[in-house]
Amino acid sequence: MKHLRLGVSSYSFWHFTPEKVSLESIFDQAAEMGFMGVEILHQQLESEDNSYLQSLKRHAFRNGLSLYNFGTSQDFVWDDKETRQQNVDHSKHCIDLAHDLGIPSIRINAGAWRRGGWEDLKETRGWTTPWEGFTHDDGFNWAIEGLSACLEHAQKQGVMLLLENHWGLTTTADGMLRILETINSPWLRAILDMGNFYFDGDMYTAMEKIAPWVDLAHAKTYPGGGEVFTIPLDYPRILRILNDAGFKGYLSVEMEGKEAPQTAVPKSMTMLQDAWNLLKS
DSSP, X not given: OOSOOEEEEGGGXXXXXXXXXXXXXXXXXXXXXXXXXXXXEXXXXXXXXXXXXXXXXXXXXXXTOEEEEEEOOOOOOOSOHHHHHHHHHHHHHHHHHHHHHTOOEEEEOOOOOOOSSHHHHHHTTTXXXXXXXXXXXXXXXXXXXXXXXXXXXXXXXXXXXXXXXXXXGGSSHHHHHHHHHHHOOTTEEEEEETTSOTTSSSHHHHHHHHGGGEEEXXXXXXXXXXXXXXXXXXXXXXXXXXXXXXXXXXXXXXXXXXXXXXXXXXXXHHHHHHHHHHHHO
16 A cells, blocks of 8 residues: 555544435535545435436546445345345445446345344354354355355446445354355455454454455544444554455545544544554654
């Protein structure tokens, strides 16, 4: 990593509150703050009409911003084959949206043995316990099958699939590696979410395991205290792990704190720049 490529996720400005924050306003703020690009959430689109998508692309370009990732959600851990297929179809649709937006990658999830909300996630250490009558192998086989079914379309559209450590099957680095190594496709790589190896023993060892697969890193920050967790992160150490693995991608700020984004996001940017300067000194 010769240069620090700082981007920001639109999630940093909108934590799924009832009132959406427009992507156009986020592009304006991100440019003013000095970011190189923006990662946008599927849930934040106002429409999927092509005219709207192209206007977003234009707005980003006019602000000198790259749109480098499209944050999508899917879940392949279902015992019902029809529901798994619906998630495959949804993922292919998201690939098409990314293509139309000129975005070269999407965030993709494997799935989870979900039960309830955030409190249940904490109690089950990441929704990792299989449902009664099923095994871990069932979940991994469903996820590998579902992700594999998306690869041909991803290649056709020129959109990378980036598997994130987003609870469930990917709560641990070993779970992520089981999927990545089994599929072993150049069109499936990884996103490191710095705050999401919370339940994997030593989170830094976990990061080291997947670092060679990582093409995008989510830098979680928590100004004002986290919405769900507040996890102390050693950013210089994490940047060193990524740097040693040959990482060249965007460091994408995911501000998950309760402080207003207008002050919390610039603070997060400065914190990461300081970590980078420590690494290079």
